[in-house]
Amino acid sequence: MTNKNLFVAFLILFLLACSEDGEQNETTGASDATTTSTNNSTSIDTPSVGGNDISILAEKFYYNNAVSVVVNDDNLVISTKDLPDHKSAYYNTNNPLYESYNEPNNPSFKLNPNNILEQDIVMTIPRFPKIDISHEATPMGPMGIAVNSVAIFNQMAAPGDDILEELNTFDQYEGHPAPGGVYHYHIEPVWLTQTLGEDAFIGLLLDGFPVYGPVENSLRLTNEDLDDYHGHIHDTPEFTEGIYHYHITDELPWINGDGFYGTPGNITR
Ligand SMILES: [Zn+2]
Ligand SMILES: [Zn+2]
Known part of the structure; x- marks a missing residue:
């Protein structure tokens, strides 16, 4: 090999090395899981195919006269009266939290015929949530609970109704x-995202995986950022080693997609 050829060979090697660097950075930017692993070298092996202990979330349920959480060895038992701590046009008019609808941005608003009534709902939720490849469909009625005691429903309206009209x-x-x-x-519980933050932990679905607000790292997420179940895996403030979590977005299906990511617990009401 002549000196010139040797030089060209080195040049090619050098360029290859550079382009590999470039690809790696791109991957880091595109993948949350990879970002996590660069921030925290222990995280990549522990994402939530099972193992995260969600008992640290018990204290986040703040509306203590309406919701309580008991932490057991294998589950969290969350009992709720399902009474929002914010004003609503659906409280009885003699309730201090009653407020007539006052949002000028929806001239099509119409009250439905129901009022808010105290409930007795108990959710038994896995303490160590695990992926379940059957991805069971979410039920009608409560599929989860927000930190202020309020039930979280899926993207379906009651049979015969259209959710977009609702x-x-x-x-x-x-x-x-x-x-x-x-x-x-x-959809997005704006009371919670206004008071706790748009990127805050908002509640749990029945499978034990947490739900976060629509913003992450100052970016508002879309459905394209999430998998079919409306979540993804990486670290969060509460789970620095990474966890599967759902995010709320502005578009249908808003909170959950095609079923639970993990094995759901049960509910009595
Ligand atoms: Zn509804
Ligand atoms: Zn996320």
């Missing part, structure tokens, strides 16, 4: 009561 019955904090008085959120 949007017009959501109160000033984007919730409404079902027949029987069960108050619930299908």
Whole structure:
């Protein structure tokens, strides 16, 4: 090999090395899991295919006269009266939290015929949530619970109703009561994202995986950022080693997609 050829060979090697660096950076930027691993070298092996202890979230349920959490060896038992701590046009008019609908941005608003009534709902949720490849469909009725005691429902309206029409019955904090008085959120609970932060932990689904607000690292997420179940795996402030978690987005299906990521616990009401 002549000196010139040797030089060209080195040059090619050098360029190859550079381009590999470039690809690696791109991957780091594109993948949350990889970002996690560069921030925290122990994280990549522990994402939530099982093993995260969610008992640290018990204290986040703050509305103590309406929701309580008991931490057991294998589960969290969350009991709720399902009474929002914010004002609503669906409280009885003699309730201090009653407020008539006052959002000028939805002239199509119409009250549904239900009122908010105290519930007795108990959710038994896995303490160490695990992926379940059957991805069971979420139920009608509560599929999870927000930190202020309010039930979280999926993206389906009651049989015969259209969820996009039901949007017009959501109160000033984007919730409404079902027949029987069960108050619930299908979309972003704006009271919680306004008071706790748009990137905050908002609640749990029945499978034990946490739900976060629509913002992450100052970016508002879209459905394209998430998998079919409406989540992804990486570190969060509460789980620095990484966990599967759902995110709320502005678009249908809002909170959950095609079923639970993990094995759901059970619910009595
Ligand atoms: Zn509803
Ligand atoms: Zn996330």
